[in-house]
Amino acid sequence: MIGRSDELPMPQKRIAIQSNSGGVGKTTLAVNLAYQLARKKQTVALFGCDPNGSLTLFCGLDDPVPDQTVDYILRPEFAGDYPLFSAWGDRISGIDACLGGLILSETAQRLTMTKRGEYLLADKLEDYPLPHDIIIFDCPGTIEQLHTVTLAASTHILITLKPEDKDIDAVAKLIDWIYRTRQELRLKPAPDILGIVPNGFKDRAMHRDNLGLSNIADIETLPDIMRTMGISMFPKINDSAHIANAAAAGLPLGLFRPGEPANRIYAEIADAVIGG
Amino acid sequence: MARLSKRPMSTMFQGAMSSQRDDEISQLKAELEQLRSQPTAASTQLPTQQIVPLRLPENLKQPRRYFAPDKMAKLKASIDKHQGVLEPILVRAAEDGLYEIISGERRWRCCCELGIETIPAMTVEMTDEMALEVALIAHLLSEEISQIEETDSIMGLLMLRLKKSFEEVKKLLGQIKNYHSGMIGSVDEEEMQVAEAILEEFDLKVSSFVSNRLPLLNLAPVVLEAVRGGRLSPTNATLINRQPEELHEHLVQESEGLTKEELMKLLSQVNKPLSTRPALGEGAMGDPETLGISQQQDSSSPNQNEEPVYERVYTQIKVLRRKKQLFKNRQVQSRISKIDKLLGEITSIAQELGIEV
Numbered sequence: 001m002i003g004r005s006d007e008l009p010m011p012q013k014r015i016a017i018q019s020n021s022g023g024v025g026k027t028t029l030a031v032n033l034a035y036q037l038a039r040k041k042q043t044v045a046l047f048g049c050d051p052n053g054s055l056t057l058f059c060g061l062d063d064p065v066p067d068q069t070v071d072y073i074l075r076p077e078f079a080g081d082y083p084l085f086s087a088w089g090d091r092i093s094g095i096d097a098c099l100g101g102l103i104l105s106e107t108a109q110r111l112t113m114t115k116r117g118e119y120l121l122a123d124k125l126e127d128y129p130l131p132h133d134i135i136i137f138d139c140p141g142t143i144e145q146l147h148t149v150t151l152a153a154s155t156h157i158l159i160t161l162k163p164e165d166k167d168i169d170a171v172a173k174l175i176d177w178i179y180r181t182r183q184e185l186r187l188k189p190a191p192d193i194l195g196i197v198p199n200g201f202k203d204r205a206m207h208r209d210n211l212g213l214s215n216i217a218d219i220e221t222l223p224d225i226m227r228t229m230g231i232s233m234f235p236k237i238n239d240s241a242h243i244a245n246a247a248a249a250g251l252p253l254g255l256f257r258p259g260e261p262a263n264r265i266y267a268e269i270a271d272a273v274i275g276g
Numbered sequence: 277m278a279r280l281s282k283r284p285m286s287t288m289f290q291g292a293m294s295s296q297r298d299d300e301i302s303q304l305k306a307e308l309e310q311l312r313s314q315p316t317a318a319s320t321q322l323p324t325q326q327i328v329p330l331r332l333p334e335n336l337k338q339p340r341r342y343f344a345p346d347k348m349a350k351l352k353a354s355i356d357k358h359q360g361v362l363e364p365i366l367v368r369a370a371e372d373g374l375y376e377i378i379s380g381e382r383r384w385r386c387c388c389e390l391g392i393e394t395i396p397a398m399t400v401e402m403t404d405e406m407a408l409e410v411a412l413i414a415h416l417l418s419e420e421i422s423q424i425e426e427t428d429s430i431m432g433l434l435m436l437r438l439k440k441s442f443e444e445v446k447k448l449l450g451q452i453k454n455y456h457s458g459m460i461g462s463v464d465e466e467e468m469q470v471a472e473a474i475l476e477e478f479d480l481k482v483s484s485f486v487s488n489r490l491p492l493l494n495l496a497p498v499v500l501e502a503v504r505g506g507r508l509s510p511t512n513a514t515l516i517n518r519q520p521e522e523l524h525e526h527l528v529q530e531s532e533g534l535t536k537e538e539l540m541k542l543l544s545q546v547n548k549p550l551s552t553r554p555a556l557g558e559g560a561m562g563d564p565e566t567l568g569i570s571q572q573q574d575s576s577s578p579n580q581n582e583e584p585v586y587e588r589v590y591t592q593i594k595v596l597r598r599k600k601q602l603f604k605n606r607q608v609q610s611r612i613s614k615i616d617k618l619l620g621e622i623t624s625i626a627q628e629l630g631i632e633v
Binding site for chain 1: 279284286288291293299
C-alpha cells in the first residue's frame with residue numbers, strides 16, 4: 001500500500017499454497033505453477049509440506065527415505081544440505097523438489113515442542129538461503145502446525161478451493177486464521193494473500209451461483225465478497241480429466257497436454273507471482 | 277451463495293473480515309514505521325505551494341489538530357538549520373493537481389512559514405477512508421502527540437472502524453467497560469472485539485480509556501489548555517475539572533508539579549465545606565455531564581446540607597436492607613458493589629487526611 005524501496009533486483013518469493021479442505025488442487029497448482037515459472041526462466045524449489053506426500057507422485061518421483069524429506073530440514077542437525085531432487089529435469093531446467101511424506105505427521109508434533117517452532121522453517125531458510133528465485137510450499141489440506149510454519153516462512157499465499165459452499169466456508173475460516181496468525185506471529189513483512197484460485201469448476205448451478213456466473217440478482221458471490229475484502233480472484237480452472245491424468249503420469253499439465261486451456265491460467269498465476 | 281444455500285456467504289466471511297480489519301492496523305503501523313526508518317526511499321521533491329491539508333467529505337471528519345506554538349518553533353528551527361525537511365511527508369495526489377497531506381502537516385506548515393519552496397514527499401494512492409485511517413495512525417505514532425490528541429485520534433479511528441458517531445462510540449465503550457466489570461447489560465460482541473483490538477494496538481484498555489482518557493475531551497477550557505501546554509497531568513486535570521469552574525484557574529496554577537495524592541489533599545482543603553464531593557465525583561467518572569449537574573447543585577447548596585446527605589444515605593440503606601428479595605437482582609447487586617467501592621474510597625481519603633475510621 002505504501003511504496004517500499006526496491007533495493008534488491010528481485011528478492012526471493014516464497015509462496016504458500018493453502019486450502020482448508022482436501023482434494024481442491026493444491027498440489028496440482030504447485031506443480032503447474034512451478035512449471036510455468038520455469039518456462040519464464042525462474043528457478044523454483046517445490047516444498048512438499050503435506051504428510052500425504054502427493055507432491056512426490058505429481059513430480060513422477062519415488063517416495064524418499066525420511067532423511068531425504070522436508071522433515072530433515074526442520075531437524076537440529078540440518079546444516080544447509082537440502083535434500084533436493086530435480087523434477088522433470090530431462091524436459092525443463094530449474095525446478096527442484098524437496099519432498100514430504102508420512103514422517104511429516106511426526107514433524108508437526110515435534111514442532112509444537114520446539115522453541116521458535118513456528119519460525120523454524122523461516123529461520124532455516126534465512127540461515128541457509130536457497131539460490132532459487134521462487135519457493136513454493138505445498139501445504140496440507142487442513143489447518144495444522146505445518147500451516148503456521150509455512151505461513152511464517154512465506155511472502156505470499158495462494159488459496160485454492162472448489163466453488164462449493166462447504167469449501168467456501170472452510171476458506172473463509174482459513175482467511176480468518178491467516179489474518180489472526182500473521183498478526184500473532186508479528187511477521188514483518190507479513191505474507192500477503194496473492195489471490196484465490198477456483199479449481200475443479202463444473203457447469204452446474206451451485207458452482208455458477210457461487211462464482212457469480214448465473215446472472216441472478218440478490219445472490220452473494222465469492223468474487224463480490226473478495227472484491228470488498230481486496231483479495232484477487234484468478235480465473236476459474238475447469239474440471240478436466242486431463243489434469244488428473246497428468247498428475248497420475250507425474251507430469252505438469254503443460255508437459256502432458258500443452259494445448260489445455262488451464263495452462264494459460266497457470267501461466268497467468270505465474271505472472272502474478274513474479275510481479276507480486 | 278448458491279440459490280439453495282442456507283448459510284449466506286457474507287455470514288461465512290464475517291470472522292475473516294473482522295480479522296482482516298484488525299490485522300490491517302498492525303500492518304499500517306509496521307509500514308509507517310518502516311517508512312520512517314528509510315526516509316530517502318522513493319520520495320520526490322514537491323512544491324510546497326502545491327500541497328494542501330487532507331480534504332475529506334463531511335462524513336469522514338478529521339479530529340482537531342493542535343499545533344502548539346512552542347513545538348512549531350522548535351521544528352521550524354530544526355528545519356531551518358538543515359535547510360529543509362529530512363523525513364519525507366506522506367501525500368496523495370488529488371484530481372485538481374494538488375497534493376493532500378496524509379502525514380506531515382506540521383513539517384509542511386513550517387516550510388510554508390519559512391518560505392521553503394520544496395518538501396520531500398512520498399506520493400501514495402489512497403481512498404478517503406484509508407487516507408483518514410493512515411492519517412490517524414501516523415498521528416498516533418508520532419512522539420510529539422499529547423494524550424488529548426491521542427484520545428481524539430483514537431476516537432476518530434474507532435468512529436471510522438465501527439462506522440459510528442462520536443456519541444455512539446462513547447456509549448459502546450461504556451457498555452464494554454460495564455460488561456467487563458460484570459455489570460448487567462449487553463454489548464455487540466463483534467463491535468467489542470474491534471474496539472478492543474484498536475485500543476490494544478496503542479496499549480490501552482477499554483476501562484482505563486473510558487475513565488482516564490474520555491474525560492479529557494470534556495475538560496473545561498482553562499484546564500484543557502494547561503494539559504495541552506504540558507503544565508498539568510491528565511489525571512490531575514480530571515480532578516480539577518470536577519471542581520467549580522471559578523476555581524479552575526487558581527487550581528491549575530497551584531497544582532503544577534503536584535502528584536495526584538498531593539492534589540487530592542489540596543482539594544480536600546480547598547473544599548473543606550464540601551468534603552463529600554471528591555468521593556461522589558469518583559463514582560460518576562466517565563460521565564462528566566451528570567457530574568457537572570451534580571456539582572452545580574452541590575456548590576449552590578448551603579454548607580449545612582453536608583450532614584443530611586450522608587444521613588440520607590444511611591437511612592436509605594437501612595430501609596433497603598430489609599428487602600431481601602431486592603438484593604437478588606443483579607442490577608441491584610452491581611450498584612451495591614459500587615457503593616461498597618465508593619465507601620472504600622471514602623475510607624482511604626479519611627486515612628490520607630489522618631482521620632481514624
